[in-house]
Amino acid sequence: MQSLFFAHVTKDVLEDICVHKIERQHSKGETIIQQGDPIKEFIYLKSGLVKLIRTTSENKDQIISFSKPFDFVSVFSVFSSEYYNYSVIAIDDSITCILDLEEVKRHALNNGHFAMDLMYRMSTATDHIIIDNMEIRKKQLKGRIAHILLYFARNIYKANNFELPVSRREIAEYIGMTVENVIRTLSEFRKDGLIKIYGKEILILNEKFLEEVSEHG
Amino acid sequence: MQSLFFAHVTKDVLEDICVHKIERQHSKGETIIQQGDPIKEFIYLKSGLVKLIRTTSENKDQIISFSKPFDFVSVFSVFSSEYYNYSVIAIDDSITCILDLEEVKRHALNNGHFAMDLMYRMSTATDHIIIDNMEIRKKQLKGRIAHILLYFARNIYKANNFELPVSRREIAEYIGMTVENVIRTLSEFRKDGLIKIYGKEILILNEKFLEEVSEHG
DNA sequence: ATTAGCTGGTGATATTTATCATGCTGCCAA
């Protein structure tokens, strides 16, 4: 646990923090954090897969990012806001670990190494969100689809065949395009021999060319 | 200075940190931070206006955000990376204050309040970048232009007439559209009586309707 | 003074993406 969590924190401190740790089970589709709720806990993902989304004023969902085990789910806002400005929803059966936020804050106050490690971890997480968003923004439809396929293959499943954990609609909400165009583009990739599709099962046949599409449209 | 900078830090500590503070002057257009440079300093903006940009693999610039005085310029990556993955460029004559990063880190280690305040400030900054990016992403051309006009009017200049600090090209790099369409849309707003334009001078005539366009296209 | 380059501007046209319509499947509840 220590090596996965914090690098410079002694075991004593860790145990002290985690003594009040609670684990929660969430089944697929369950809301873990609701946008607008007060922030009282500090949460990280132990197993499963979740999405961070925000509901816009027109009541449409935008997916901000995905989080995999040992990512913080309380990624942003935790230290800068009273209320969550995003929701977290399980897209696979998941287990979260919940720490009391006040306790975490107290430890950060008293232990500089803990605070620095926390800062490092949260900063890394938000960095990725920002850079990833900029990457997606600069691409057009095909590049964005290629991007998300490679994202799941490389970052989440580390394999060229995997079961898509998200619906076509969710892909659309992540890359900011319509469902129809997501479907069409996946079909096109299939026809062009870049991938094979059986429902949610994806097999990447030509990773190199997919990479090319992701980079240069 | 104290109230603007950190809320819970005693004056002693602040003076200790700022004893090695250096001020630098940058004229409009000057590069303050170069993407790829090692991160050795902790920088905040004392006066002026700057843009954070990243240069994509196709050598095009994307504007990540703008920063105004007393924002940190070392917004992200500082505690999570060895090298800057963005550049900072002055878009007005600006003065930055430079602290030694190791010194800042040392103080964060020894002073929990300082660390927490730092975390709060950086978290707030990255939150804004993320939310703002999601806001822009969900809009289309006209909404994005309306958004940036209101952004400058409300957040930067707090007035309905102001001199645009950025070129049409820079607006395009911020909202992710082409220069031609930025120009066209501004002209359209002018023809529709929403704004007046004299070169870089902007006067917002119908803020309410501009707000409407920003929200609902 | 002359050219080159950059910004602002506009129109015509091509490309990309959204919208609308329709169908098909599987699943769940009445």
Place this chain on the structure above:
DNA sequence: TTGGCAGCATGATAAATATCACCAGCTAAT
């Protein structure tokens, strides 16, 4: 058993956006 609803899929068409071409004004460098 029958709806009804959600996800996946495809085609036709409309709307949004990019691209290309061109012009004017300004400024920096030769």
